[in-house]
Amino acid sequence: MNTKLITLKKALFGAALLTVSAAASSAEYIIDNKGAHASINLKVKHLGYSWLTGRFNEFEGKFSYDAKNVSASKIKVHVNTGSFDSNHAKRDKHIKSADFLEVSKFPEASFVSTSVKDLGDGKLKVKGKITIRKITKEIVINAEKIGEGPDPWNGYRAGFSGEAKITMADFGVPMDLGPASADVYLELHIEGIKKK
Secondary structure, eight states: OOHHHHHHHHHHHHHHHHHHHHHHHSEEEEEOTTTTOOEEEEEEEETTTEEEEEEESOEEEEEEEOTTOGGGOEEEEEEEGGGEEOSOHHHHHHHTSTTTTOTTTOOEEEEEEEEEEEEETTEEEEEEEEEETTEEEEEEEEEEEEEEEEOTTSOEEEEEEEEEEEEGGGGTOOOOOOGGGSEEEEEEEEEEEEOO
């Protein structure tokens, strides 16, 4: 067989092994919602006069991460929209109504990453698709790695924070509170437990 062809095949095989090895080395993490070491928060201006804050109490998700191959990271999160909590029952009922989240018809929101870029110094740019009211849009999360390492229970953890902005009208939210309240700012704090 042609020597050059054999050399080319070896090179391609080696590259394939490196690719598989890199993908395999990405650790899988389960987001620690049970221990309440993760939170999905939001804030929106109330008529432009103050900030209204809230959170989702029920969500689940997972991510893969390898500090040596950050671009191979993957993230997937599902949120129970009916778990919205702004510490005000009457307002929460309104947010869950057809004016906003319409949780009876759209009980779940989700996020799936499409790319993760390492910007250096722990900074990350996460792109993905967020689905609210069954409408899917591209979103960018400006994220930061907080840290990783062993925990006191013989496990291993990694944690991140992130911020993003979405516009309610983009997801078919019919309630219009004026231009000052058009955007919702997401504040994410995610800690994952490495799967064994």
